[in-house]
Amino acid sequence: MDSSEALGMQFGIFTVGDVTTDPTTGTTPTEAERIQATVAIARKAEEVGLDVFATGEHHNPPFVPSSPTTLLGYIAAQTERLILSTSTTLITTNDPVKIAEDFSVLQHLSGGRTDVMLGRGNTGPVYPWFGQDIRQAIPLTVAHYGLLRRLWREEVVDYEGTLRSSLQGFTLAPQPLDGVPPFVWHAAIRTPEVAELAAHFGDGFFANHIFWPPSHTQSMVELYRRRFAHYGHGSPEQAIVGLGGQVFMRRNSQDAVSEFRPYFDNAPVYGHGPSLEDFTSLTPLTVGSPAQVIDRTLGFRDYVGDYQRQLFLVDHAGLPLKTVLEQLDLLGEEVVPVLRKEFAVGRPADVPPAPTHESLLRAHRAAAGDSQPDREEGVKAG
Known part of the structure; x- marks a missing residue:
């Protein structure tokens, strides 16, 4: 059993892959x-002991x-457990096949070492x-999504619908x-229908948890948990929840604020809008010391439960690679070990751990009445 499964939680990072000019140097990376x-x-994330990229x-x-x-396949060849x-x-514009x-x-x-997070996207012209x-x-x-589920579970699929062409014997x-x-x-950030579909x-339901106040995330997660139980999958507390987050750290909190401010002020998404201080007070964005990030993140459990x-966003808004790698060192060395320990305290035994391929395989075999032991090779899940 891997450490993330044993402790019930996985920690990692996510990227939006923006190409943004560094406002402090005027340098823009090539694609x-x-x-x-x-x-x-991604390689650094594995090196410092994170579970997910x-x-x-x-x-x-x-x-x-x-x-x-394509990107993840390339990274898979250079990692072992991430x-x-x-x-x-x-899920809207990609074909399910x-x-x-x-x-x-x-x-x-x-x-x-693979899972998938489905979303509608927020860029209208893509459609x-x-x-x-x-x-x-x-x-x-x-x-x-209904078709995607069938494709992964049925040997031969016949399909007729109004939003894509039919399939015969696929x-x-x-x-x-x-x-x-x-x-x-x-x-989802704001779409109740997505929480309903997950339930x-x-x-699993993943709340982006970056741009909106905690009360909004709380309401979305509560909806998902309530409907998860309604559909007979378990108690609300047994629903599978993921959260985003956004941090910038230096060992001294004032150094973090002064260094991150020009990136925040010029960021494509929220730049030239609310002040950094207003944004950090109204949303889960945390800019400060590792201890502040730990305290803020542990507080998420107060309103979404176990x-x-x-996942944390650390590489946007033009931050140079060197700085991002330093953020990962702080996450891996000072933040995540404490979060693993503290999130495990008081965690009820019936709250399921984060799903991995191995845990899903065990459940699949148990449902099929198969006592075959797990594969000993091939899967290293972080």
Whole structure:
């Protein structure tokens, strides 16, 4: 049993893959430099003992991760235990057949160190680029995910729907590793229908937890937990929850604030808006010392309950690679070890650990009445 499973939680980082000018130097990385930096960041995440690396999916400048499984497959070849995920796979504009194929291949390449986070995306022009209509975003999400589940679970699929062409006698190749599909997280910032979809199928729900106040995250997670229980998957406390987060650290909190301020003030998403002080008071953004990050993060449990996955955003807004790697050193050496220990305190025994391929495989075999022992090779899940 790996450490993340034993303690019930996984810790990691996620990237949006933005190419942003460093406001302190005026330097803008090339797309090639940003992609290579992302690989270096993932390798560093494993080196410092984190469990998960996740990448977003974007199809327009100034972002580079337009092909997440290509990136994750490359990272899989250079890591041994890091769980490789997306922080958004666009269930609306990607074809379910291609999602099923890509992630099955990634499962085999990584030895099962793969899961997927599905989302609608927040860039309107992407829809027509892929022949879809943004007004159909929710129906596309529901229909595409319904088909994706079948593709991963049924040997032969016949499908008829109104939002994509029909399938007749389709068989996915390759099949999911060990017959076990990747674990699915459904990600949302503000869409209750996504929480409902996750609850209906007993999947995980990931709250972005970056741009909105904690009260909003609390309401979304409570909705998901309540509906998870309604559909008979367990108690609300047994629902599988993940949170995003955003931090910038230096050992001295004032150094962190002064260094991060120009990046915050010019960031593409929230730059030239609220002050850094206002944003950190109204949202979970934490800029300060490792101790402050620990205290703030431990406080998340007060309003979402015991949860399974915590991912941090550390590499955006033009921050240079050297600085990002320093952030990872602080996370791995000073923050995550304390979070692992403290989040385990008082964690009820019936709250499930973070899903891994091995835990899903055990459940699959138990459901099939198969007492075959787990594979001894191939999967290292962080």
